[in-house]
Amino acid sequence: MPKTEASAPGRICMQLTRAHGTASGSKGSHYKGIPLSLALSDTGGNTHMPDVKVKNPWHRPVVIVLVAFIAVGIITMVSISVVQHKPLPQKYKYGIVLDAGSSHTSVFIYQWPAEKENNTGMVQQLHTCNVKGKGISSYSANPNGAGTSLQECMDEAKQKIPAHRHSETPVYLGATAGMRLLKMEDDPASEKVLVSVERSLKTYPFSYQGARILSGQEEGAFGWITVNYLNENLRKPTGTLGALDLGGASTQITFVPQQEIESYDNSIDFRLYGNDYQLYTHSFLCYGKDQVLKLSMGEKLRSTPDKTHHIELKDPCFHPGYNLSKTVQSVFDTPCMQTVNMQNETFTHVGTGNWVQCQESIRKVFNTSHCPYSSCSFNGVFLPSVDGNFGAFSAFYFVMDFLNLTNDSFDKTKQKLMTYCSTPWKKIVENHPRIKEKYLSEYCFAGTYILTLLEDGYKFTPENWNDIKFIKKIGDSDAGWTLGYMLNLTNMIPAEDPDTPLMPHGGYVTFMLLFSLLIVVLLLMAYMYFRRSTRSGQKDIV
Ligand SMILES: Nc1nc2c(ncn2[C@@H]2O[C@H](COP(=O)(O)OP(=O)(O)OP(=O)(O)O)[C@@H](O)[C@H]2O)c(=O)[nH]1
Ligand SMILES: [Ca+2]
Incomplete structure (x- = not known):
């Protein structure tokens, strides 16, 4: 047995293991089939050997364990950050706006990803349904007919929106110039028409938010908001x-x-x-x-x-x-x-x-x-x-x-x-x-x-x-004005620009992975460098 083998407790034992492993073809932390801890204790206490320890600071099992810990640490860190930032499965929210125009009524169903509702351009039109017949203002002589006319399209809305979202789906009805004219001409008749559509809309499982006549300014402004929201102009200079x-x-x-x-x-x-x-x-x-x-x-x-x-x-x-x-x-x-x-x-x-x-x-x-x-x-x-x-x-x-x-x-x-x-x-x-x-x-x-x-x-x-x-x-x-109207009433366009992450999710994950990989590679290179210098140190000693 070489001198170094018998004398040095910890560090020398590592050299022995390596020398033995090379000779016998076995790897790992056993010495002649005896577990490392046992081999260490067997050799402990011997102090008469020359001090070669200083030139050989690396002990293979310790480094392996260290590298393994770092690798596991990095993988855990990346995994946690990936899971933490992973977008949840898309959950959509819905909103319904009835455009009660002078010539006809249209029902618009909008949807948007629940967790991104304050971002511009996120709300999209899911479905539209044109109510049969004329606009609600044409029902002045038969107000009940106004409410009834909406049923077919509202039944369709019930089919289009998942049932578990019904109760939280807001419904708005906005009437425009036809009803403005009817109100000028016959105020009680316009009230009756609004009561009729309200009664009809309340029979649905959605969250009814009101039926009213929009002012001309609102109609213009909400149309402007719609086109600029959809064009994503609002957050750009x-x-x-x-x-x-x-x-x-x-x-x-x-x-x-x-x-x-x-x-x-x-x-x-x-x-x-x-x-x-x-x-x-x-x-x-x-x-x-x-x-x-x-x-x-x-x-x-x-x-x-x-x-x-x-x-x-x-x-x-x-x-x-x-x-x-x-x-x-x-x-x-x-x-x-x-x-x-x-x-x-x-x-x-x-x-x-x-x-x-x-x-x-x-x-x-x-x-x-x-x-x-x-x-x-x-x-x-x-x-x-x-x-x-x-x-x-x-x-x-x-x-x-x-x-x-x-x-x-x-x-x-x-x-x-x-x-x-x-x-x-x-x-x-x-x-x-x-x-x-x-x-x-x-x-x-x-x-x-x-x-x-x-x-x-x-x-x-x-x-x-x-x-x-x-x-x-x-x-x-x-x-049209309907989307802008809903965005406004649901506060989906914030007055202030919401904070956004520094980089998008995909970029963030890629960055983290590449960066972690770089750390692992650097550690390995450092390990190999020190191993080589340790070896050449040993050769010098021998
Ligand atoms: N050619 C054609 N005309 C349409 C169509 N839809 C509506 N119109 C007509 O275009 C005009 C304007 O329609 P809308 O924009 O729906 O008007 P409205 O909302 O009912 O009326 P306001 O309350 O004044 O806004 C009306 O004369 C409609 O009859 C369509 O698909 N094709
Ligand atoms: Ca219109």
């Missing part, structure tokens, strides 16, 4: 998108202006994700596309010189060859204008298809005779100069999309509209056999109204015409 909404009975314009807002009524302040926004917004009641058609036709009927005989109303906004008998009542059944005395209950609506004359007739519904501010749109309403990009949705989109005018220059739009309006009605019907004739007949008028509203009303020019993007959806969600 980049500009925002203006919102243009065209309904059946009202139209809204909302944007962040460059100049001062001169009228208090048109100003709304928001603090969202730590940024302050001062919005200009205006809602023109009676300037939705259905009401403007009535205004325009009413104006034409009013200016007919002979009201005693049957009237043939020649209308340049309808196609040549269009000829339909309509009731006078269907034009004047609105609080947006005063009725006119006519001998006959019906008139014949005759299309002439002349775009220039059509635009002239539409211009008459805009009163531009007075403006108490530095600049106005029409009817004495303040309008700062339009600035930046705009998202134009609802009927702005339906109409321009049908007319294939969503991507054209201003001049091309005008030119295509001219051609379209002069196309004979017969040909239009032939080209679109599946579209309801009522809708089909109104596109020339609607397209011309949109162009006139944007150009004459809002002062868009051929130069900035293409700043207007005609949109229906952003991602999977419809552009």
